[in-house]
Amino acid sequence: MIEIKNLTKTYGGERAVDSLSFSIEDGIVFGFLGANGAGKTTTLKMLVGLAFPDEGTIAIGGGSPSETSTREKIGFAPETPSFYDYLTGYEFLEFSASLSSRGFSRRAAEALLKEVGIFEARGISIRNYSKGMKQRLAFAAAIAHDPQFVFLDEPLDGLDPLGRKHMKGIIRNLKKRGKTVFFSSHILFDAEELCNEIGVIHKGKLLYAGETKRFCDGKRLEEKFVEVVEKQ
Amino acid sequence: MKNIFLIAKNTFRETIRDRILYGVLAFAIIFIVILFFLSDASLGEERRVFTSVGLGGIYLFGTCITIFLSAAMIAKELDKKTLYFVVPRAVSREQVIVGKFMGLLASVALSIFILSLAYFAALSARAWFAWENILALALQILESALLVGIIIFLSTFLRPMLAVLASIVVLYAGHSMTTLAAMAERMSPSLGDLALLFSYVFPNLEKFNMRNDVIYGFPVPSAEIVFAFLYAAFGTALALLLASLVFKKKEL
Numbered sequence: 001m002i003e004i005k006n007l008t009k010t011y012g013g014e015r016a017v018d019s020l021s022f023s024i025e026d027g028i029v030f031g032f033l034g035a036n037g038a039g040k041t042t043t044l045k046m047l048v049g050l051a052f053p054d055e056g057t058i059a060i061g062g063g064s065p066s067e068t069s070t071r072e073k074i075g076f077a078p079e080t081p082s083f084y085d086y087l088t089g090y091e092f093l094e095f096s097a098s099l100s101s102r103g104f105s106r107r108a109a110e111a112l113l114k115e116v117g118i119f120e121a122r123g124i125s126i127r128n129y130s131k132g133m134k135q136r137l138a139f140a141a142a143i144a145h146d147p148q149f150v151f152l153d154e155p156l157d158g159l160d161p162l163g164r165k166h167m168k169g170i171i172r173n174l175k176k177r178g179k180t181v182f183f184s185s186h187i188l189f190d191a192e193e194l195c196n197e198i199g200v201i202h203k204g205k206l207l208y209a210g211e212t213k214r215f216c217d218g219k220r221l222e223e224k225f226v227e228v229v230e231k232q
Numbered sequence: 233m234k235n236i237f238l239i240a241k242n243t244f245r246e247t248i249r250d251r252i253l254y255g256v257l258a259f260a261i262i263f264i265v266i267l268f269f270l271s272d273a274s275l276g277e278e279r280r281v282f283t284s285v286g287l288g289g290i291y292l293f294g295t296c297i298t299i300f301l302s303a304a305m306i307a308k309e310l311d312k313k314t315l316y317f318v319v320p321r322a323v324s325r326e327q328v329i330v331g332k333f334m335g336l337l338a339s340v341a342l343s344i345f346i347l348s349l350a351y352f353a354a355l356s357a358r359a360w361f362a363w364e365n366i367l368a369l370a371l372q373i374l375e376s377a378l379l380v381g382i383i384i385f386l387s388t389f390l391r392p393m394l395a396v397l398a399s400i401v402v403l404y405a406g407h408s409m410t411t412l413a414a415m416a417e418r419m420s421p422s423l424g425d426l427a428l429l430f431s432y433v434f435p436n437l438e439k440f441n442m443r444n445d446v447i448y449g450f451p452v453p454s455a456e457i458v459f460a461f462l463y464a465a466f467g468t469a470l471a472l473l474l475a476s477l478v479f480k481k482k483e484l
Contacts, residue, residue: 076320
């Protein structure tokens with residue numbers, strides 16, 4: 001379970017994240033939605049231990065992300081990922097998977113590279129990868145150690161329609177395997193398709209957290225989202 | 233320990249593939265040609281000039297690699313956010329710092345080693361090889377270790393260019409402090425005290441300079457070598473400890 005209580009983060013006197021409180025049960029695909037600059041990435045950074053809250057607490061599987069034992073259960077793919085350019089995709093995945101107690105398995109890594117669709121490019125330096133291939137590699141690196149909680153920042157951004165379909169399939173598979181997936185997005189069509197639950201953030205404040213269907217109330221997610229945000 | 237080794241291996245692989253080796257090899261070839269040319273041109277002082285240019289060249293090139301490679305690598309990690317794939321994992325920030333240090337030091341040491349091989353080959357060709365040369369180069373690697381530690385520490389809170397400039401200041405002050413302190417002491421006691429204060433702030437990098445002893449054939453007391461080793465170990469540990477303390481609080 002992911003539990004966020006009163007989470008607050010201030011940058012330069014402005015509250016980027018303002019008293020966020022919500023929880024996500026295990027096995028849920030949770031879409032964290034908001035316009036650009038709403039506070040999605042700041043929240044994600046705090047969830048995975050890259051940034052520290054000014055106030056409030058985060059519990060992931062009962063532990064704080066500041067503890068390495070909690071981060072063992074976490075996988076994270078950043079928005080516009082940057083890699084060690086002179087490594088190959090396979091080497092990077094090997095490095096990523098090895099940074100866990102589970103360790104690295106060649107067979108598992110190859111299967112994962114096939115699953116995300118870059119197996120053929122595994123021996124090529126990452127600097128020669130396209131944006132979409134990098135996005136796929138980031139996704140693979142996030143789940144290489146089989147984490148219980150997967151955090152993805154705009155995972156479908158930069159992918160072509162086939163790539164998006166592919167990645168959405170992997171997210172569904174993660175859900176089937178009981179993993180909790182938390183992803184931020186401003187592409188609401190994808191969120192509507194994938195998420196059991198959503199959180200809507202606007203100017204750092206949480207406007208809604210709960211079931212997607214209940215939020216939509218018979219409307220399309222995008223329509224309802226615009227309606228709710230414009231009321232603010 | 234496993235995580236430190238993985239980060240070190242990854243850092244080493246990335247830096248070595250980043251064309252650094254080509255630069256080192258190109259410099260090694262030019263370096264040998266210059267060595268032979270200069271020593272042949274210095275009548276009666278061939279061996280001394282050969283050793284002086286050889287050790288000096290390796291020091292200059294090795295130090296440039298140490299500063300620019302370390303600063304560039306840390307800047308890349310922080311600015312390009314490659315650390316986003318490392319820090320959210322079951323890795324402590326101290327392990328990241330130590331792993332980066334070890335990987336960078338391995339790359340720097342390999343570069344110095346390649347240049348040293350070229351130098352030793354050239355020395356042997358003239359039948360001038362002396363074991364003291366190895367000692368001088370080993371001490372250079374100790375100095376590089378301390379410098380890498382200092383650059384990592386500076387990079388945790390300074391912009392890359394400022395970190396490079398600050399490390400050049402540390403390098404210059406570190407090699408001049410002993411001379412400056414002696415000069416200041418002669419001018420006035422208060423200036424001497426000030427110089428003494430600065431000498432505690434900056435590392436005394438002259439502890440690692442045994443090039444002149446090798447060039448002029450002076451014996452190097454073993455106590456000085458042991459002290460240099462301990463000085464490097466303590467200084468590097470302190471720099472990495474400070475870097476870890478700053479990095480632990482750093483938001484990425």
